Amino acid sequence: xxxxxxxxxxxxxxxxxxxxxxxxxxxxxxxxxxxxxxxxxxxxxxxxxxxxxxxxxxxxxxxxxxxxxxxxxxxxxxxxxxxxxxxxxxxxxxxxxxxxxxxxxxxxxxxxxxxxxxxxxxxxxxxxxxxxxxxxxxxxxxxxxxxxxxxxxxxxxxxxxxx
Numbered sequence: 373x374x375x376x377x378x379x380x381x382x383x384x385x386x387x388x389x390x391x392x393x394x395x396x397x398x399x400x401x402x403x404x405x406x407x408x409x410x411x412x413x414x415x416x417x418x419x420x421x422x423x424x425x426x427x428x429x430x431x432x433x434x435x436x437x438x439x440x441x442x443x444x445x446x447x448x449x450x451x452x453x454x455x456x457x458x459x460x461x462x463x464x465x466x467x468x469x470x471x472x473x474x475x476x477x478x479x480x481x482x483x484x485x486x487x488x489x490x491x492x493x494x495x496x497x498x499x500x501x502x503x504x505x506x507x508x509x510x511x512x513x514x515x516x517x518x519x520x521x522x523x524x525x526x527x528x529x530x531x532x533x534x535x
């Protein structure tokens with residue numbers, strides 16, 4: 373089931389999300405509904421606060437079939453830094469550059485309740501950081517270096533594809 377996405381400046385997007393104490397069938401349904409909502413909006417990540425749920429849950433999929441259901445994710449290590457363009461389902465038609473760690477290791481629980489640890493690089497690392505920021509009540513516009521108009525996005529991406 374598709375869920376409504378909260379839009380900035382909704383105050384619920386600025387709250388620190390609460391930890392999930394244990395997995396339930398309702399949370400599994402929420403993960404699946406978030407995933408469906410994310411795909412319907414051509415997203416690659418979505419956090420529970422974006423659909424009005426104050427829980428430390430996010431879903432990320434930058435490559436089809438490589439889905440991450442993140443419950444209580446935390447960044448345990450960061451390395452390097454890079455600047456790249458980001459957008460957000462909760463802030464439509466807004467794009468800008470953000471500095472993020474280029475490599476991160478996160479610890480989280482999966483939908484089965486198993487603790488996992490993964491090291492991510494580049495775009496996946498960026499996406500994890502973006503979604504974890506949502507869980508901490510932070511939006512990418514808080515860190516935006518340079519705003520990019522939607523009409524200029526494709527040109528910007530072409531000019532910086534080797535960065």
